[in-house]
Amino acid sequence: MISTVLVANRGEIACRVFRTCRELGIRTVAVHSDADEHALHARVADATVRLPGATPQETYLRGELIVKAAVAAGADAVHPGYGFLSENADFARAVLDAGLVWIGPPPEAIEAMASKTRAKELMGIASLDRVAEADLPVLVKAAAGGGGRGMRVVRQLTDLEAELTAARAEATSAFGDGEVFVEPYVEGGRHVEVQILADTHGTVWALGTRDCSLQRRHQKVIEESPAPSLPDQLAEELGELAIRAARAVAYEGAGTVEFLISPDNKAHFLEMNTRLQVEHPVTEAVFGIDLVALQLRIAEGEPLETDPPTARGHAIEARLYAEDPSHEWTPQTGTLHRLAVPNGVRLDTGYTDGDEIGVHYDPMLAKVVAHAPTRAEALRKLAGALEQATIHGPITNRALLVNSLRHKEFTTAHMDTGFYDRHLPELTKPTPDPHAPLAAALADTHGRSRFGGGGWRNLPSQPQVKRYAMAGEEHEIHYHHTRAGLTAEGVRVIHADAALVVLEVDGVRRKFEVTRYGSDQVYVNTTTLTALPRFPDPTAQLAPGSLLAPMPGTVVRVAEGLAVGAAVKAGDPLLWLEAMKMEHKIMAPVTGQLTALNAVPGQQVQLAALLAVVQPT
Structure with missing residues (x-):
């Protein structure tokens, strides 16, 4: 029986594995880089081990040090999570050679399928040296990992060399392996995958399909199960192909077989990921299972039931990123002051309130998952939860997610991998609350007046003025203090204190929850504002360009x-x-x-x- 598990990973997936281990009474060990010394996964584990590294990025690629850490901490098993070394056969062997339990497939299965180039050779896909003008467009991909790293679409042969250089650099940074390969790029295709689970006794489950077509930079953003609008015969065929692939390499544990479905419903094999996927919670929700618990059970040699559980309902997952989709998906850094979602949805995260979002790792803050009897209900539930979530910190893709979940092309299941190429401008168009700056000003005035600032005056005076930046524009707010309280043009101020403002506009009352961090960051409901000085600094101008x-x-x-x-x-x-x-x-x-x-x-x-x-x- 496994008693102590070391997770050879960080962030959200480490926290997620630890959660199941705690429920099963299994002790946990975390490894961390210097940059992650105070990260959530290091704080929630029973024991931690620091891993030295030349850079924070390469720390979790130091397989030999991770094995030593497991032995030193008294762990008897290692879970690789996803990314980093999760599909590295040499690391799996090192774990086994140290007398530890490897919670994953055999190294031979990893070698057969985890390297995309070898998998493609088995499937007869063209190699890099045979790419010609007629093959375009093509997709350059990293051989040793996923998550969109090292991936580039090439539409002109003259761009191929530069994109290969960039892809190799990204792949080396993310996986320690700069090998890349080329495959055909199917325009208008859907990304559909099958979750498999195999024990050591010959039983293989195919746990339905997932659609992961909404992607940015070839990295999934929204995933769901089952894949909607997929012909039953095709879904059954994909399941059979996935089981056949697992049996062909004597697979054990959790894995995913990925396909690209062309507009005419033809399936193109992409790859087999020999690990747990980021999007595994949607399968867990639909089948009512814990895939990590089943991974542990399989690693202990326990058999699966002959038949998999029955699927029920529909589940959708959205990845919340600290990034600005309207500006080339630029990652954001800073303090995550507050992250909370309404009850009724699942939140998987590697952060807690007050944590710093740094530059060294993936900008994903959390995954939010909704499960409901139907797809329409799950969509509405998830969009509502994201819209109502409290997210105080760096810019996120929250608005993009909400708008995507409500877009007609997505609600009618007519999306494909080019969804964001077509719709990004409309999905990221700012829609700030026009009354948020006034609510911020009134709350700020009330807060300051408690300590001697502000207050009404006996004689008529000029209005109070405050300035805020909101959605890239500056707003100047005018209001008055009177014997009757605070007043502003066009609205009736019903209530105002430092945390809550109630305004009545055209007979409709609305509540504005106001939170301030530091001297300039203000959050009004879901709108972010920056308090500006009353008089702009004329010297703070940058040269044009x-x-x-x-x-x-x-x-x-x-x-x-x-x-x-x-x-x-x-x-x-x-x-x-x-x-x-x-x-x-x-x-x-x-x-x-x-x-x-x-x-x-x-x-x-x-x-x-x-x-x-x-x-x-």
């Missing part, structure tokens, strides 16, 4: 031949930053002449650092 770092990160390369004096066009890539395990292209903001270049490869830059200046022409 200034290019600032959108996040802290490392300059990995500069465009070939780029130098001060060069002519550039708006949108030209000037340099690349690496942050949160991905490369981010920094482009010229305007057409003109490069008059300053303050970035060199290997340089660490902070948020809003001046990288370059392009003098407009």
Whole structure:
């Protein structure tokens, strides 16, 4: 019997495995980088072990140190989570050679399927050296991992070499393996996968289908089970193919077989992920199971039931990211002051209130999962929960998720992997509450008046004025103190204190919950505002064409031949930053002449650092 499990991972998946272990009475061990010393997964484990590393990104790739940590901590089993070393056969062997239980498939099965290149060879897919103009478009992918890292769509052969270089760099950073391969890119396809579970006694379950078509940068954003609008015969065929793939490599444990379904409902094999998937909670919800508990049971040699459980209802998962979808999906950093969702939905996260969102790892904050008898009910439940969630901290994709879940193309199950390519502008169009700045001003005034500031005056006076930034625009708020209380044009102030403002507009009363952090960050319901000084600083202006770092990160390369004096066009890539395990292209903001270049490869830059200046022409 397993008594102590070390999770060779971090963040949300480590916390999720620990949760099941606690329920089963199994002790837990966490490993952490220096950057993760105070991370939630390190705080909730029974024991922790620090892993040294040249960079935080590579720490969790140090397999030999993780095995030593497991032995030193008295663990008798290792769970790899997903990403990092979860599909590394050498790591699995090292765990087994140390006399520990490996909670995953045999190393031989990992070797047969976890490397996408070897899996593609088994399936007869074209290799890189045979790509020609007729094959376009193609998809460049990392061989050793998933999660969208090291993935690029190539539509012109002249772009292939540059995209291969970028993909190899990302793959090396994320998985310690820079091998990449090329496969056909199916336009208008749906990403559908099958969850499998196999024991050591020959039983293999196919646990329905999942649709993961809504993706950004080839990384899934919204997933659901079962895949909607999929012909029953095709769903059955996918299940049979998944079971056949598992049996072909003597698979054990949890895994996923992924397919791309073309518009004419033809299935194209993508890969087999020999690990637990990020989206596994939707399958758990539909089948009423705990996949991690079943992984542990299989690792202990226990058999599965002959037949899998029966599916019930529909489940949808949304990944909440600290990123700005309206600006090239730029990752965001800072303090996560508060994260809470309404009751009735599942929240899987690796963060808690007050944690810092750094630059070293994936920007996913949490996964929110809704289960209901029908798809329509699950959609409404999840969209409502996200809309009502309290998220105080960096910019997130919350609005994008809510709008996606309510978009007609998605509600009618006519989506495909190009959904965001078509609809991103409309899904990210700001819709701030026009009364939020007034509510913020009234709450702030009340809070300050308790300590001697503000208050009504006996003589007529000029209105009180406050300024806020909201959704990229500045708002100047005017209001008065009177004997009757606070007043503002166009509304009736029913109540105002530091935390709650009630306004009546055209006979309708609305409540505004107000929360302030520090001197300038204000949250009014789900709207984020920044308090501005009454009088703007005239010296705080940047030169036109200034290019600032959108996040802290490392300059990995500069465009070939780029130098001060060069002519550039708006949108030209000037340099690349690496942050949160991905490369981010920094482009010229305007057409003109490069008059300053303050970035060199290997340089660490902070948020809003001046990288370059392009003098407009």
